[in-house]
Amino acid sequence: MGSPLPRAEVLAVPSDESERLAAIRRLCILDTPPENEYDDLTRLAAYVCQTPIALISIVSEHRQWFKSCIGMETRETPRAVSFCTHALRENQLFIVPDARQDERFAANPYVVAEPGIRFYAGMPVAGPEGHNLGTLCVIDHRPRELSEECRIALRVLARQVGALFQIRQQIGTLRDAAEEQARIEHRLRDTQDRLRE
Numbered sequence: 001m002g003s004p005l006p007r008a009e010v011l012a013v014p015s016d017e018s019e020r021l022a023a024i025r026r027l028c029i030l031d032t033p034p035e036n037e038y039d040d041l042t043r044l045a046a047y048v049c050q051t052p053i054a055l056i057s058i059v060s061e062h063r064q065w066f067k068s069c070i071g072m073e074t075r076e077t078p079r080a081v082s083f084c085t086h087a088l089r090e091n092q093l094f095i096v097p098d099a100r101q102d103e104r105f106a107a108n109p110y111v112v113a114e115p116g117i118r119f120y121a122g123m124p125v126a127g128p129e130g131h132n133l134g135t136l137c138v139i140d141h142r143p144r145e146l147s148e149e150c151r152i153a154l155r156v157l158a159r160q161v162g163a164l165f166q167i168r169q170q171i172g173t174l175r176d177a178a179e180e181q182a183r184i185e186h187r188l189r190d191t192q193d194r195l196r197e
Contacts (some may be wrong), residue, residue, distance in 0.1 A: 013089075020131040021061055027127060027169055030058060030065055037164055042068040045138055048153045049146065053115065053139035056161055057084045061092065064134070072115055072139075073195050081108055082133040084168055089121035096120040098143035116123070121150075123158035128169045136161050156177045 024030065038056050048055035053071035057064045064084050069137040081084055085107065087094035099105040099117050111117050122137030136158040146154075 016131055019129075020133065023127045023129050023131045023169050024058060024060055027133070027165060029067060029165070029168065030060060032067070034068065038068040038161065039070065041136070041160055041164075042070045045136055045154060045157050046070050048157075049121070049138040049150045051119070051138040051140045055137050055139070056134065057082075057122075057137065058134040059084050059088055066133075074115075077110070081110065083108075083117070083120045084122050084137060087124055087137070088132045088137045091124055093121065093123045093154060094135075095146055097145055101143070115139070116141050121146050121154060123154045125158045125161045125165070127162065128166045133165065 018158060042054045042056055046052070053070070054068075055070070056068040057065050057066055059082060061079070063076050063079050064082045066072075066074070069075060083094075083099075084097065087106070096105060097119060098100050099108065099111045099120060100181070105111050105117075105120075116138050119140035119142065120137060122135035124132035125134050125136055127133040136154060137156065169187075
């Protein structure tokens, strides 16, 4: 989620940004329909951390898109106002106890207006190639802290989201291999038919 970042911060992208964006494209996950496997992990994060909102975000070049969204209707936001962009750069659990008291986020449209973010905690989620593609995050409408147990849970659940990304890529690789196999078999049958003739 997000804050209008100062111009210098917008340019301060992760050092592996081009490889990270290429990994998102290879995963073919942007703009896909909701899936229960992701929603289950998001729901569990909201339950464990006792927050009304939990999201799995994918941070692409100009937007953050939500693969899973519990407690909020929005499916994407501009990257320039994204809390999750900060989490990617930190490369660790990123916590904002009170967004109104944090100069990076106090004027953020998602803080001053709907959904009225006060608390944010986001854990980067690594893709199959090791690049952080997005986050698993929890959001509240009131300022708060996050217990050590909840911090551990967010880290564990983020790893499970990463495991789903890994499975997704493996399925895609197997599908591509099966399609290539079918093309080879079709060409082979054509060749055999021509030889018989």
